[in-house]
Amino acid sequence: MHELSLMGDVLDLVRRDAEARGFAEVTQVRLLVGALSNALPDALEMAFDMYKADGAAMLAREAGLTMELQPARASCVLCGLEYEPEQHAAAAMCPVCRFPSGRITGGEEFRVISYEGR
Ligand SMILES: [Zn+2]
Secondary structure (H helix, E strand, O other), rough: OOHHHHHHHHHHHHHHHHHHOOOOEEEEEEEEEEOOOOOOOOHHHHHHHHHHHOHHHHHHEEEEEEEEEEEEEEEOOOOOOOEEOOOOOEEOOOOOOOOOOOOEEEEEEEEEEEEEOO
């Protein structure tokens, strides 16, 4: 489950920033999770709970994880159509041209939007 190490990296980043700001604990973490980022929200949630149970990363007992899901987007280089591609397709198939001419323009992001602490 690579979400475990992914979440470990996220919480490490948050902890370092929270420490620098003089926070005692982190109460809320907000993530942007792209549909094509290869990170599964359920697995991320599970990983978050595991780290929290371990008392890792300064997470408060009631700390929560919020995920904003970013849909997959592609733009066809031939006809210019913007559409939602099939997930995890190497080259997105344009529904009009019937050709793998889509360039992925959204859904690959995975990052921390914000966090709260005190
Ligand atoms: Zn097209």
